Amino acid sequence: MEKDVLDILERPFTNVKQRQGSFGKMLDYIEGHEVIKRLQEAFNGDFNFSIIDWKVMEDEVVVLGDLTAGGLSKSAFGNKKIARNTKDDSIISIGDDVKAAATDSLKVCAKLFGVGLHLYSDKETPGSGKEKKEDEPKSNGGPNVTSATNAQLRAVVNLTRRHGIGSKDMASMLKEVAGVDKIELLDKSTASLVIKHLSSYAAAVA
Secondary structure, three states: OOHHHHHHHHOOOOOOEEEEOHHHOEEEEOOHHHHHHHHHHHHOOOEEEEEEEEEEOOOEEEEEEEEEEOOEEEEEEEEEEOOEOOOOOOEOOHHHHHHHHHHHHHHHHHHHHOOOHHHHOOOOOOOOOOOOOOOOOOOOOOOOOOEOOHHHHHHHHHHHHHOOOOHHHHHHHHHHHHOOOOHHHOEHHHHHHHHHHHHHHHHHHO
16 A cells, blocks of 8 residues: 555544543544544545444444455444333334444454554654553554454354353453454454364364
């Protein structure tokens, strides 16, 4: 990828938002439309985002999306906790939850291209006034790490579905086997370990 394109993609955002995270901590994030504007600027609008697969689970919606731009393709999972009515616990709008999960998937894919990486840096970004939060994950899109392939990601999803592994159990399994708690953080090596683990599980319960 050309350096001028990378410079645009990796340019720090000045309009970073914050939301409540786990354990009362505030987390930095970039809104979806800002990510789209950055991709449009970098690739002159010549990019495509498509949803490969999606699933409504017990308490969240999970979407696997693919972003293609500049001759490269990156896939990643996005998720959204299902919004429920506080009075009767009924689901408010699965459609809105799916759209939000798709936006989250796009943002993670864009991160693998370099968008917003300054939010995950170990060092403070000059002029940003922000430092990496302790509970924020590091990107698996670094120069020395190869992201998991689409085939590997699909294999992990299919195997977890086949064995009825929910989102909470999946996070625990990923943490134990690969040292991460989200599928989008897997690289080729750790994805292979997870697939072997799930395949061994399949053989054990067969």
